Amino acid sequence: MKQEQNFERELPSGYRQAKYINAKNAKFGLLFNLIALLVFALVMVVAVLLLRGKGDFSFAEDVFMNDYYFLALLVFCIVMVGYVVLHELVHGIAYKALTGEKLTFGISWSCAFCGVPHIYTYRRTAMISVVAPFAVFTLLFLPLLILFYFISPMCFLFCAAIFGLHVGGCSGDLYVLALFLFRFRDKRTLMRDTGPEQYFCVPQE
């Protein structure tokens, strides 16, 4: 499919704006950060329960007294910063591959973001670009989690923390995906994504 078929430069006549979301909005930003925190907490609870299920797990011995605890903590911090950058880069790669248009990257009080602000992308393009980081990093982290579960409780917990922050941090992206799956199911739906803001536009019937 040619890139031009994935988007419109102008909103075609007969379209109307049906929904607008803004991650910089105080309520929206707080709500999604709260959801992210809850998801993170839930993942950590499940991770600890899984380790306890193995029977021979002790926080003090297996994590805090591990010779490599501070190294693991350092690696965790580096991976977290790298993750935020790579997450936005994956959005960008998908948008770039599908549209070839100029991207915008940034960071605000509530989130880091990537958008393609000068065009309106069709539903399929928007969905792929929005969900790409969730799909890529979930597929990357899951095998690591399984591996660490069997070899190192400490690495498993750090990896679970990264996974929890990843899934929680994707809550805004997953909300946009859910809007497409359940509300904007017409493939002619267009989305303008400035990064923190998304405008959903649908043909007027």
Ligand SMILES: [Zn+2]
């Ligand atoms: Zn994202």
